[in-house]
Amino acid sequence: MSAADPAPAEDFATAVLDWFERHGRHDLPWQHPATPYRVWISEVMLQQTQVSTVIPYFERFLARFPDVESLAAADRDDVLAHWAGLGYYARARNLHRCARMLVSQHNGEFPHALDDVAALPGIGRSTAGAILSLSRNAPHAILDGNVKRVLARYYAVPGWPGQTAVARRLWTLSEAVTPRRRARDFNQAMMDLGATVCNRQPQCQRCPLRSDCRGLAEGDPTVYPGRRPRRQKPLRQTTMLIIHGHGGILLERRPDTGIWAGLWSLPEATGDPETWAREQLGAGIQLLEESPATLRHEFTHFSLEIQPVRGRLMDETVVADNDRLWYDPLSDEAPGLPAPVHRLIHQKEPSE
């Protein structure tokens, strides 16, 4: 067999599994114990998020919500507060909804059929396969970013995996190489291989698949998988009000759709801040001299320029309600705040 011919599926799995025994990651927090609940939480946190970022969030989340019952019983604000800073907040809302569905409809346990798991909110085909294989050794394939990278390079699959046809090819390949009897170790091994060897700067000399890798045989495996078509991102601007009163700072709950949905944030003024306060709060504000500097926040699909304006509430008639609260950063437990808002609020306050 020549150098760049793909090995039979059994040889592929054997090479990956042998490598895993010695070089895989065996001490990630969600691996001990790898219960369906812990694997599920970790897999959702790991969607589009790197392991090193997830670990401290996972520890805090599990300490507060140790099982599906405690998560189902929690308030949504509490769940979001433990997710704040991780991003993609629909994940937290879906996680909460899913916990309630598991408790009310599935006796607090995940179904055994792949399609039933993939039908739950926030769980797609790959996450469903990961939950069932990593926690129960069920024979399901996965296709996360690591597996896509390894397979696209090994089989020299051209094109961007965001394209349906490319994704379908990769799924077929993943199904073909996943062994029936050791799907748990194999899936973990593929993710470890993708994260530690077959990554941005691949270390092919350490790869168990190097002798049969088409991408390497072609000369440059990093041309696979194909890149996402690039688009230029627009600049948006906003004014955020830091209004002091009632011993704290005024926060508003963001709407259920759009960016930072469901989180608490600073009020955004359209137009003149004092006019905004009179119309929206029914109270005057006095603008203060010391406003923080303008800050810029980068999203994947746009840039946001935030102009902070500090003010003081002139009368104490504005009360908290379901969508409005007064937050004292020094003594209150932090609610779910977007990362740039958290940074803004927890800067040093002027002593006045």
Place this chain on the structure above:
DNA sequence: AAGGCGGGGTG
């Protein structure tokens, strides 16, 4: 099929 949805790490 395409776009929305965060934030941090890295080059």
Place this chain on the structure above:
DNA sequence: CACCCAGCCTT
């Protein structure tokens, strides 16, 4: 600055 990361959901 750009791109990437244990994706999913809506339109």
